[in-house]
Amino acid sequence: MNKHTGVDLYEALGKVVEENTAFYKDDFEIDKRIIQRAAESDEPDEKRLLWLSRKSGTQCLNEREAFIRDTRDFNTWQFYAQQADDHFVAFMVEPYFIQGKAAIGNLYELDFREHAAEMAKKAVRVSEKEITFEDGFITRTPFNIGWGAVSNMVEEHGNIVKQVAVPQDPDKLHDVLAEQRQKRYAMKEAKRVEILLPLTFAEQNAYNAVKEAHPASLICFAQHGYYELYGDDAEKASAVLGTKLLSKELEGGGSVAVTGFRESAWLSGSHRLWKTGEDVLLFTNGEIEKDLKAADYIPVGLVIRIDNHPYQIDAVDFKADEVRLHAAAAGVNPQQLTEDIAYVRSYVEETPIPLTKAEIKAITGKTDGEKKREKPSVRNRLKAEQSAQRKTPSVNKSKGKDMEL
Structure with missing residues (x-):
C-alpha cells in the first residue's frame, strides 16, 4: 500500500470512478461536496475520510464515525465488506484545501476487506450522540433517539447542523485512530508521473501582467498544485532550490524554462528564495498571496x-x-x-x-x-x-x- 501526497483529490478519485465504477457514477458528485466541506473545516476529525469505489456507486464516510459501532458509517463499511461479488478500490482521504476547481490533499491506499476486518475488531462501542443546532446550542441524547424527541428543539434552536457519535471509551477511540494515522504515515510515497500541462493563453496573459507590474520580483505562479517560475526567474530559483530546470510548452507554440515547488511547501520555498536577497511574489488565481520584499528581510x-x-x-x-x-x-x-x-x-x-x-x-x-x-x-x-x-x-x-x- 502506498500514499499519494499533495494530489488533486477530485482528479485522482475521478479516474478511479471512470475505471472501476460502472453504474451510479453521479454518487461521486456527492463525495466531492463531502470532501469540500472536510477541506474547509478546522476540525481534524472532519478532515479524515474513508472513500470506496465499487461497481454500483461510491461511498465517502467519516473515519472517526466508522470506528464507532452502530453508526451509519461503521455499518456501511461493514455491509460492503460482506459482498463477495464486487471489486472494491478504497482510500483514506485527507483533504487540505480547495484551490479553484481542485481539492488538494493526500490519499492512502487501503486493502478494503483487510481494513474492514480490522475495523470490526477494533471499533469502540457507542454511548450517546451529540447534536448541534443552528444557533450553536449543543445537547447530548441517547444514540438511538428518534426525530420526534428533538423536533421541539428544532423549533427553538433552528435546524440541526451537526451530529456526532459519542463513544463509551473516548481514550480507546483516540488510541485506535492514532494507530491508523501512524500506519498511514509509514507508507511509502507512490511513484509520480509529473505532467507539465501547457500554459494557456489566459494564463500567459495573467503571468505577463503581474510580471510587468513587478519586474524585479521572482514571480511564483500557481499551477496545478505547484508554484512555477519561468524564464530567468526559473534559472535563479533552480540554483537556490536545487530543483530541476524543465521546459513548459506554451499554447500557441514555443516553450519556456520552468521550475518550482509544491503549493503545500509555499512557506519553505518562498523563504529560501527571499533570504537570498530577492523580492518574491506568490500569485494564485488572479490574486497576490504574498509579496516578500528583500528590503524587509533585514x-x-x-x-x-x-x-x-x-x-x-x-x-x-x-x-x-x-x-x-x-x-x-x-x-x-x-x-x-x-x-x-x-x-x-x-x-x-x-x-x-x-x-x-x-x-x-x-x-x-x-x-x-x-x-x-x-x-x-x-x-x-x-x-x-x-x-x-x-x-x-x-x-x-x-x-x-x-x-x-
Whole structure:
C-alpha cells in the first residue's frame, strides 16, 4: 500500500470512478461536496475520510464515525465488506484545501476487506450522540433517539447542523485512530508521473501582467498544485532550490524554462528564495498571496539590541553573507560590527521590544513616558551554540523531497 501526497483529490478519485465504477457514477458528485466541506473545516476529525469505489456507486464516510459501532458509517463499511461479488478500490482521504476547481490533499491506499476486518475488531462501542443546532446550542441524547424527541428543539434552536457519535471509551477511540494515522504515515510515497500541462493563453496573459507590474520580483505562479517560475526567474530559483530546470510548452507554440515547488511547501520555498536577497511574489488565481520584499528581510536603518546595546543596521550584502552595523547610542564609541545574515535575522524576527528611556534620549534626544523593558541578550547563547556546533562531528542528513520539479 502506498500514499499519494499533495494530489488533486477530485482528479485522482475521478479516474478511479471512470475505471472501476460502472453504474451510479453521479454518487461521486456527492463525495466531492463531502470532501469540500472536510477541506474547509478546522476540525481534524472532519478532515479524515474513508472513500470506496465499487461497481454500483461510491461511498465517502467519516473515519472517526466508522470506528464507532452502530453508526451509519461503521455499518456501511461493514455491509460492503460482506459482498463477495464486487471489486472494491478504497482510500483514506485527507483533504487540505480547495484551490479553484481542485481539492488538494493526500490519499492512502487501503486493502478494503483487510481494513474492514480490522475495523470490526477494533471499533469502540457507542454511548450517546451529540447534536448541534443552528444557533450553536449543543445537547447530548441517547444514540438511538428518534426525530420526534428533538423536533421541539428544532423549533427553538433552528435546524440541526451537526451530529456526532459519542463513544463509551473516548481514550480507546483516540488510541485506535492514532494507530491508523501512524500506519498511514509509514507508507511509502507512490511513484509520480509529473505532467507539465501547457500554459494557456489566459494564463500567459495573467503571468505577463503581474510580471510587468513587478519586474524585479521572482514571480511564483500557481499551477496545478505547484508554484512555477519561468524564464530567468526559473534559472535563479533552480540554483537556490536545487530543483530541476524543465521546459513548459506554451499554447500557441514555443516553450519556456520552468521550475518550482509544491503549493503545500509555499512557506519553505518562498523563504529560501527571499533570504537570498530577492523580492518574491506568490500569485494564485488572479490574486497576490504574498509579496516578500528583500528590503524587509533585514531592513537597513533598523535598530536592534545586541548585549543590551542598540546597534543600527547600515548595509546588507547577501552575496558576502554580511550585515554591517554601528553602535547607535550617543556618547558611546561608534563601534562598527559585522555579523552574518542568519545571526542578525534572528533579531529581526523577534517581536520588537521598546528601548529604555536613556536609549531613546541618547538616540533621538526625546524621552518616553512609558516604562521600557530590557531586551534579554541572546548573543552569548547563539555564539556558544555556534561554537558547540563547530566542535560537534557533522551528521549526514537525507535531503527532503518537498520539491518535485
